[in-house]
Structure formats: structure tokens, C-alpha cells
Amino acid sequence: MKILFYDTKSYDQDSFTRELEHYPDIEIKFLKADLTKNTAELSHGYDAVCAFVNSDIGTRTVEILHENHVKLILMRCAGFNNVDLETVKKYGIRILRVPGYSPEAVAEHAMALALAANRRLHKAYVKVRENDFSLGSLMGFNFYQKTAGIVGTGKIGAAMVRICHGFGMKVIAYDVYHNPSLAGIADYVSLDELLSQSDLISLHCPLTDDNYHMINRETIQKMKDGVVLVNTSRGALVKTDDLIEGIRARKFFGVGLDVYEEETPNVFEDRSDEILEHSVTARLLSFPNVMITSHQGFFTREALSAIACTTLENVRTFERGEASPNDVNP
Numbered sequence: 001m002k003i004l005f006y007d008t009k010s011y012d013q014d015s016f017t018r019e020l021e022h023y024p025d026i027e028i029k030f031l032k033a034d035l036t037k038n039t040a041e042l043s044h045g046y047d048a049v050c051a052f053v054n055s056d057i058g059t060r061t062v063e064i065l066h067e068n069h070v071k072l073i074l075m076r077c078a079g080f081n082n083v084d085l086e087t088v089k090k091y092g093i094r095i096l097r098v099p100g101y102s103p104e105a106v107a108e109h110a111m112a113l114a115l116a117a118n119r120r121l122h123k124a125y126v127k128v129r130e131n132d133f134s135l136g137s138l139m140g141f142n143f144y145q146k147t148a149g150i151v152g153t154g155k156i157g158a159a160m161v162r163i164c165h166g167f168g169m170k171v172i173a174y175d176v177y178h179n180p181s182l183a184g185i186a187d188y189v190s191l192d193e194l195l196s197q198s199d200l201i202s203l204h205c206p207l208t209d210d211n212y213h214m215i216n217r218e219t220i221q222k223m224k225d226g227v228v229l230v231n232t233s234r235g236a237l238v239k240t241d242d243l244i245e246g247i248r249a250r251k252f253f254g255v256g257l258d259v260y261e262e263e264t265p266n267v268f269e270d271r272s273d274e275i276l277e278h279s280v281t282a283r284l285l286s287f288p289n290v291m292i293t294s295h296q297g298f299f300t301r302e303a304l305s306a307i308a309c310t311t312l313e314n315v316r317t318f319e320r321g322e323a324s325p326n327d328v329n330p
């Protein structure tokens with residue numbers, strides 16, 4: 001089995017190369033370029049391609065993969081909102097993902113962002129480096145005995161519920177499905193109730209057509225004044241212009257974002273030498289209460305090793321022709 005890996009960094013190559021010794025019949029070629037309609041042609045001669053969160057697996061990309069006889073798309077991530085699933089299905093290409101590699105990795109990062117935004121750690125770090133030991137503008141509030149509202153209680157949301165519970169917070173949650181493992185530590189409420197009661201709101205649902213821009217002017221107005229909002233899920237859950245309007249209206253005590261709408265050209269790239277023309281990111285970062293990281297929630301040793309292991313097991317599953325819970329298009 002020959003697999004072309006797109007959009008790889010040295011840490012991807014390290015984690016996969018380590019696992020590969022258990023899969024001698026799998027041959028991997030690592031590419032730096034991401035998978036798009038312009039790079040899909042490179043898949044000629046490969047049985048499978050492996051892509052990541054910001055790959056552009058739209059209609060034309062899938063058509064080219066099909067023309068090149070690619071039979072398997074391996075997503076080395078949980079999300080797949082960047083894939084044209086209908087076209088993938090039409091051409092009988094199988095697509096397998098890694099649904100839960102380390103929920104705690106993302107949930108712990110969500111709490112890190114919540115704490116950093118609340119206690120202004122991003123500002124405190126810079127101040128102390130400049131020998132400014134004053135506390136002006138650094139005052140936060142206790143999470144203890146406040147209310148955490150968790151939107152989406154799958155694997156990551158459930159881990160976040162447990163963390164917030166451990167902080168001594170009252171935890172409320174909104175999800176279309178209720179997770180029985182959270183009985184006794186979180187109470188399910190409607191989205192409106194969650195918005196109006198929470199001091200900390202953390203988003204953990206996948207991006208779908210139904211929840212695109214679920215955080216918008218109308219839903220922001222329903223939130224408590226002084227709320228902390230954290231998004232480690234997908235950028236387009238939040239309408240950025242409305243978020244900026246809300247920040248300007250002093251709605252938020254803090255905002256922590258690991259994902260944001262215009263992240264695609266930025267994710268995992270060093271653009272420090274570039275002059276960015278229209279950067280909403282820069283506008284968001286101009287606010288003292290906003291903390292942004294670049295899609296690093298998943299980025300722990302444990303998660304990378306689990307991603308490599310599950311992706312290569314997905315290859316085995318494909319080769320054996322078995323069904324799998326990791327199928328995106330079952």
C-alpha cells in the first residue's frame with residue numbers, strides 16, 4: 001500500500017515513522033504541500049492519500065483523486081467539514097478518520113485558553129519580561145463556583161465537563177444527544193439557557209450546516225455580560241464580525257480562540273515576515289482580553305502518537321475490507 005501524505009511537518013513525519021516499523025508493507029511519501037485541487041495530481045501512482053484539517057478536499061480535488069485511482073482518503077484528524085462527502089461517495093472512495101485521539105489534549109487546551117484569557121496571562125508574561133511588575137489590568141475572576149456552559153458533549157466536551165467540574169464549577173451543557181457518562185456532573189439545558197447562565201462558554205461541537213455561525217449577534221446578546229468564550233472546535237461556529245462587535249460592546253470578559261474563521265492560510269505556517277493585507281486575526285489580537293493560538297489543541301505527544309497509530313490501523317481496516325466506526329461515509 002503506497003500512501004501520499006500531504007501537509008506534513010517534521011513532527012508528523014517523526015510520529016508516523018516511529019509507528020511504521022509495525023507496518024512493513026506500508027510505504028509513505030511525506031509531502032510539505034497541502035492537498036488542494038492544484039496538488040491532487042501528485043497522487044498519481046498512490047493507493048491512498050492522507051490529509052489534514054485544512055486540506056481542500058472539494059469537488060475538483062476528489063475528481064482528480066478518482067482519476068488517479070486513489071481508493072482511500074485518510075484524514076489524520078477528527079473533523080471532515082473540508083471534504084465534499086457526496087463526491088467522495090459518488091466515486092466509491094473510502095474515507096476514514098481519527099475520531100478521538102486524545103480528547104483530553106483539546107479539553108486541557110480549552111481550559112488553558114479560558115484561564116489565560118481570564119487571568120490575562122498573555123499580557124502578564126510580556127509585562128514581567130519588560131520588568132513591569134505592576135498588576136494593573138490583570139485582574140480576573142474565580143472560576144470556582146461559577147457556571148461553565150459546554151456546547152457539545154462528545155469526547156472532547158465530556159473531558160471539558162470533567163475539568164470544569166474539577167475546578168468546582170457548576171456545569172451545564174447543551175447537545176442534541178445526552179452523554180450518560182456525565183450524569184451527576186453536568187445538567188443538560190437548552191442552548192438559550194446555557195447562553196444566559198454561563199460565565200464560561202466552551203464550544204465542542206463539530207461544524208455542520210445547521211450550526212454554522214451559531215455564535216452570532218443574536219446569540220451573543222443572550223450571553224451574560226462578562227462571559228468568557230472559548231472556541232477550540234471550528235472557526236466558523238463563530239461569526240467573527242459579530243464577535244468583534246460584541247468585544248467592542250464589552251460583552252466578553254475574555255475570549256480564547258484556538259480556531260477562527262480565517263485560519264486556513266495561517267495554520268501551522270510561519271508568516272512572521274509577511275505583511276498581511278486584511279487580517280481579522282490582527283484585529284482580534286488588538287483587544288487586550290483576546291488570546292489566540294493556532295489550532296494547537298490536539299498538539300500533545302500522546303495525541304500525535306494516537307493519530308499515527310489509528311491512521312495506520314485504518315489502512316489495515318481498509319485492506320481487510322472491514323467496516324469501521326472511523327468511516328466518515330458509512
Ligand code: NAI
Pocket residue numbers: 078079099100103106151152153154155156157174175176177204205206207208210211232233234258259295296297298299
Ligand atoms: P464528538 O463527535 O465526540 O462530539 C461532538 C458532539 O457535538 C456530539 O455529542 C454531537 O451530538 C454534538 N453536536 C453536534 N452538533 C451540535 C450542535 N449543533 N449543538 C450542540 N452539540 C452538537 O467530537 P469530539 O471528538 O468531541 O470533537 C469535537 C470537535 O472538536 C470536532 O468536531 C472538531 O471540530 C474539534 N477538534 C478540534 C481540535 C483542535 O486541535 N482544536 C482537535 C480535534 C477536534
